[in-house]
Amino acid sequence: TDGRAAADHVVSVPILGRAESLNLATAAAVCLYASARALLD
Numbered sequence: 336t337d338g339r340a341a342a343d344h345v346v347s348v349p350i351l352g353r354a355e356s357l358n359l360a361t362a363a364a365v366c367l368y369a370s371a372r373a374l375l376d
Contacts, residue, residue, distance in 0.1 A: 339345055346363060348365050357365070 346366060348362055350357065
């Protein structure tokens with residue numbers, strides 16, 4: 336099955352500069368930081 340079809344949410348992290356992708360740990364850290372910041376605002 337397609338991963339996006341099975342997912343509850345699809346998230347994208349905009350990347351500036353030369354990097355073309357993030358590893359899973361870095362992407363998770365960015366998402367957790369953004370979620371925590373949104374809860375505090």
